[in-house]
Amino acid sequence: MQNKIQEMDEDINISDNVPNQANEGLEYLSKEVVENTTPRQITTDTSILKQKVEESEMTKDEMDKVTAELFVTLIKEGGLGLSANQIGVPHRACIVNVKEPLVLINPTIVKWGHVSTDTAGERIVYVESCLSIPKTIKKPKRTMRVSHITIKTDNLGIIEFGPDSTKWKQGGNELLKDEGLLESVVVQHEIGHLDGLLITDDLVRYNPQIEKTNTYGRNEKVMIKNVDDDTTMYIKYKHATKLMKTGNYELL
Numbered sequence: 001m002q003n004k005i006q007e008m009d010e011d012i013n014i015s016d017n018v019p020n021q022a023n024e025g026l027e028y029l030s031k032e033v034v035e036n037t038t039p040r041q042i043t044t045d046t047s048i049l050k051q052k053v054e055e056s057e058m059t060k061d062e063m064d065k066v067t068a069e070l071f072v073t074l075i076k077e078g079g080l081g082l083s084a085n086q087i088g089v090p091h092r093a094c095i096v097n098v099k100e101p102l103v104l105i106n107p108t109i110v111k112w113g114h115v116s117t118d119t120a121g122e123r124i125v126y127v128e129s130c131l132s133i134p135k136t137i138k139k140p141k142r143t144m145r146v147s148h149i150t151i152k153t154d155n156l157g158i159i160e161f162g163p164d165s166t167k168w169k170q171g172g173n174e175l176l177k178d179e180g181l182l183e184s185v186v187v188q189h190e191i192g193h194l195d196g197l198l199i200t201d202d203l204v205r206y207n208p209q210i211e212k213t214n215t216y217g218r219n220e221k222v223m224i225k226n227v228d229d230d231t232t233m234y235i236k237y238k239h240a241t242k243l244m245k246t247g248n249y250e251l252l
């Protein structure tokens, strides 16, 4: 895996575009559910946003309700994705509206890369804004993301997201023009919300200082700890960085 960081020429705000396909997303739902749904307030309270939302069983009615609320709110506010905890709904669910409207129920990232082709994800520097952090809508933040991801969901099974072609490797505008890559970043943004991670957090935001002062070689072994169950692993730094990006591991 190459660990090359791509730089960009100009900033593009990924959350500030009005969704052009969001209405199609409502075809997932019954008319009655949509008509009885009002947009919800998007929270900006970081003490709420920083809490991880655990997986939970959802009934069909609960799924329809949260899906309708997410889409109706996204249409009103404009954006490419929204997570349930941003609108005060305590379920691990989100919507992503880049190529087509997608509802993800209990989504989790299972690989920073693609499982089917055994492709490793490459780190990229992107630019994002967040409806829950209004100042980033005017002034987007640089973030560190991974090009290819594989996620699992209750409703759609295993799904892979990643670039449409290899042009993005040229960096700059080519990177930002790749719709598949944009979708991959939005999925990471929304699942990040469900894990309590914001684009302003150290694990997500791009920090050139950290990149420069990194003293570990990519193949040097380091000890990391799972913050949930305190188990440790002694693995190569290049693998450790990917795990640490999930927010579930820290360097010892």
Ligand SMILES: [Zn+2]
Pocket (backbone or CB within 6 Å): 129, 130, 131, 132, 189, 193
């Ligand atoms: Zn956000």
